[in-house]
Amino acid sequence: MTEPASWTHDQVHLRVHAAMTAAMRADPHSIDAALVQSGSLDPASRQFVAHARRLVLACTAALTCVLASHRPGEGPHGESICRGCGTPECRTLRGLAHVLAAYSVRPALVDRAEAWRRADAHFWRSGRPVPLLIEDLPDGFVARAADGPGDEPAPLLIIDRHTGALSRWPSMPMEVLACEYTRYRAGL
Structure with a gap:
């Protein structure tokens, strides 16, 4: 049994929003002070950590664009479909849901x-x-x-x-x- 496009969209949206929220709440100055300036990281790792917040924000913004296109809608006979694909099960959202789950991206608890x-x-x-x-x-x-x-x-x-x-x-x-x-x- 497959989940409807609306359920998959909601699950992906919650996970993308959680990643974006975590990145927005991160303090780049604290990250810089704790990891980058300490000198304990190799140059490639320092470079990655220094730009990680911006990278996460860019990736989640891009995924938000995908979610805007592949959103739930109603088909010609009243069935739930993906507006981007026109199908009951969106392969794009299904793939995103699997990737986000594989990397343990979960909706953040409300603080x-x-x-x-x-x-x-x-x-x-x-x-x-x-x-x-x-x-x-x-x-x-x-x-x-x-x-x-x-x-x-x-x-x-x-x-x-x-x-x-x-x-x-x-x-x-x-x-x-x-x-x-x-x-x-x-x-x-």
């Missing part, structure tokens, strides 16, 4: 900074930022506006640590929320 960024985008009010509180859960992060309306408790937003998915929850004690969210992720 606290990314959880804050996603919550900030969600909670913006009337074009203005809202102060946020972010708390850790085993499977994600809980975000709430620091200034809830009136006496009502601020609505909770959970950012899944594994997928980055957002879900809204009623206000409840953190211990109960952690248990309920674990059950929710397990499909119980």
Whole structure:
């Protein structure tokens, strides 16, 4: 059985995005100070490490162009197809998925900074930022506006640590929320 083009596209997109995010978060000055200037690397390795961040960003940008062309769509009879190939299973995306999996490129876990960024985008009010509180859960992060309306408790937003998915929850004690969210992720 083959996976539909939309599933393969999503998997490749998550992996390319993870590689791009890791490269963007890397500090080239720290890399230079720790590895390149220490003199412990041979010249070819020094050259590679010095340019690795830029190389990863270029490669992931190129793969993003491939993903823009080979994206899921609907065929003439309503079936899921790749818009680039016109087929139900995209050989290009399938090949990319296999290569990325072989080199263990996996979607990065959402960290606290990314959880804050996603919550900030969600909670913006009337074009203005809202102060946020972010708390850790085993499977994600809980975000709430620091200034809830009136006496009502601020609505909770959970950012899944594994997928980055957002879900809204009623206000409840953190211990109960952690248990309920674990059950929710397990499909119980």
